[in-house]
Amino acid sequence: MSTATNSAQYVGAPKLSSDEIPFNPKVRQQKSISDWIVDIVIWVILAAVVFAVIYPLWFVIIASFSNQAAVSAGEVTVIPKGVSLYGYQTMFSDARIWNGYKNTIIYTVLGTALNMVVTMPAAFALSRAEFKPRRIIMFLFTFTMFFSGGMIPSYLLMKQLGLLNSMWVFIVPGAVSVWNLIIARSFFETSIPEDLHDAAQIDGLSFFGYFLRIVLPLSSAIIAVIGLYYFVGHWNDYFNGLLYITKQNKLPLQNVLQQILLANQTNQMGTDTAMTGLAAQQFADQIKYGVIIVATLPLLVIYPFLQKYFDKGVMIGAVKG
Template sequence: MASATVSPQGIAPKMSSEEIPFNPKVRQHRTFSDWVVDIMIVVLTVAILFVVIYPIWFIIMASFSDPSAVAKGQVSVWPVGFNLKGYSMVFTNEGVWTGYLNTIIYSLGGTALNVVVTIPAAFALSRREFKPRRVLLFLFTFTMFFAGGIIPNYILFRQLHMLDTVWVFILPTAVNVFNLIIARSFFETSIPEELHEASELDGLNYYGYFFRIVIPLSSAIIAVITLYYFVQHWNDYFTGLVYMRNWDIQPLQMWLQRILLGTQAATNSSGSMDLGQMQLFADQIKYGIILISTLPLLIIYPFIQKYFNKGVMIGAVKG
């Protein structure tokens, strides 16, 4: 910004609007159109917030309400009555706790393996001096459009003796190509090449540069990739549906589906229950299952939201 010079008479010349420094404490003059736009933005934001929050609020209220009121559609904003029978029917099923433990193991173990494999691979593919990187990236990308299918995968996993094992949940999804491309874009656009040159002058090799410089500067993208992988493992039910027959190592989603279908709810509950009662509590069971399956993600997300937002924007394409 150009500075104004004082004339010989001691009077400063008039500065243009571009030269006037911005002072946030000075209120700018707002026109009628500015107020209209602000009101429209507020209304739109409140409407979007309501559309997002109300379904979650309704599920919470309905899960604690009287089942007959839920079946009649009397629950809208506040709970009608108070009943925990739906939660009781879900939590008294021992399979829920088995599924919770299995899903936690698959999610934590699988996410750790995913991050350990994806981040170094993305860093290697981001280095211009790595000559085969374009060929390898093409091979990775090719798998996004053309896959073997369920039957070839089933035959492959059977030959590898991975069916009905923990490894079928972890090893086949060790690398997600979409996450790999996001991390590669981050390393190419957000890590200055001057840092690598400076590290070479200090005697660091690629391993030292990666672990001592790149990793500390990549906390945002690592948090994003970790969240993506964790959600993917937590919501994975297809693997258990196709490749698993042993219910002792099934994930939580398969057990919740089994309860929702009513195959085990009656036999594992504290008391006997006929078909009419099961139908009466069907909605409460459904809402309770939704909260049980999403609660861990709702607890984790607020703690990494700032990293999530920053990582997505940093890894975006810049024009």
């Protein structure tokens, strides 16, 4: 009898529409044919993008220790062929490359540290509404992004400052990147609640204490992103060494690799009369591939450790709904 009554109650209960049925994430939703088609298209596009990004790097790696005749003939596509370490032997047998590595590491570490020490406090100060001249100062910063003195006045300035053939020419002139300054300022304005500053004032913290104890610990994402930008910029700095450095022991890695490459091309074409121009070019190409690996390997090693911060911080300043 009770069973019949319960059945009657359920029969008379109102039916819920599909929009009113609560979502249960444990219940697997059946996909329609159109959903499968969209998923397949998305996966194909993602696979094509990943292949387009990874394959050139993989090709450079395998070409750097493959026989260059096979590379030139198009026989090296996925796996190396005719292993040859000529390019790496030529580079690492030159003592200049180790000195270039040392110089680049010093310039990059000190330069990035100075960049962060200057950029983060400046961005924080320019983000505060209490700082009245911030708009004028920000305009002056932005002005330098569009107008500069040029190469010759810059060289004369570095000469008068005594920075020629000095490690400081890689560090001091680029202490602030206006673009990174704008990104950091936007982060402080949009991502750090003003309520935190009010609470810090109640606890008796000064602006400096508020910046060190509260703002910086909450800014790990933007610090990692801007630090990576600065690090890559210093590591790939080539023009400053070409323009301001004439002493061999002060050259960074990028300029040393360029000298090794040019010297190899000259030696192959000038000293070995039995070698054809094509063979000399093949050896030069192998050194080029090796130069790419030697110059980019440290960045490839560092990036995976900063990827989670980079993914989060790279969207800072984007339009939010």
